[in-house]
């Protein structure tokens with residue numbers, strides 16, 4: 001496994017594989033890797049001849065600068081996990097390499113970015129699109145892998161690929177959870193013992209709401225989640241939305257779509273966690 005820090009070096013490493021008509025897969029990450037990330041890497045390794053994993057904490061997608069400062073960084077451990085997972089190239093650039101000058105590009109994703117994370121994290125998806133498009137230009141992958149944990153992000157990336165007419169396939173992968181159900185996240189490391197204990201309730205309530213939804217309407221199911229989250233002082237709910245999984249627009253009737261997903265963002269103490277559950281697909 002090669003570890004490279006510069007785009008020109010990265011392009012050199014990849015060009016040989018490309019000339020040999022090999023398939024190239026990319027897994028973009030911000031590091032502090034866990035089994036959720038590794039599931040993407042393993043799928044990429046299984047489906048492509050060459051796997052590139054980027055590890056880069058992208059400053060332009062952090063609307064909260066204290067979140068950026070607190071974001072965990074474990075490069076040595078990441079490299080060891082990636083080697084074990086069969087990754088071929090790790091791209092670990094410095095900020096100056098990705099942003100030699102400020103990226104002034106403004107993306108527009110319309111209704112997709114006006115819901116859920118959009119209003120709570122102004123500029124977040126623009127920053128995601130900036131870095132992911134730069135990675136797509138640098139690697140020119142045939143396939144790129146993203147986790148469904150960041151449900152809205154996958155929809156935004158698919159839309160970006162359409163807008164930029166990039167010749168690559170976006171592969172979305174299911175959420176990997178801790179044994180107790182908590183969706184794996186690099187941010188989980190920041191939970192103290194009490195917060196970690198309570199955090200399991202998020203996935204538990206979502207799961208219970210799926211049973212509840214079988215005999216209740218959308219508004220009642222939304223209220224069920226909001227009320228149960230509200231019972232715990234440790235939680236502060238940003239939003240719970242039940243949406244059409246394609247358009248991300250809130251639905252008011254289960255019959256409105258064949259793909260209904262509930263998406264939550266909630267602070268557990270100081271740590272903002274997201275999760276989602278599929279009601280219908």
Ligand code: AMP
Pocket residue numbers: 028029030031036037039040145146147148149150173174175176177183184185186
């Ligand atoms: P991040 O490092 O948080 O930017 O995540 C990098 C990629 O891993 C994104 O596509 C995430 O959606 C994905 N990912 C993060 N956590 C999980 C998880 N628990 N299960 C599946 N994919 C995940």
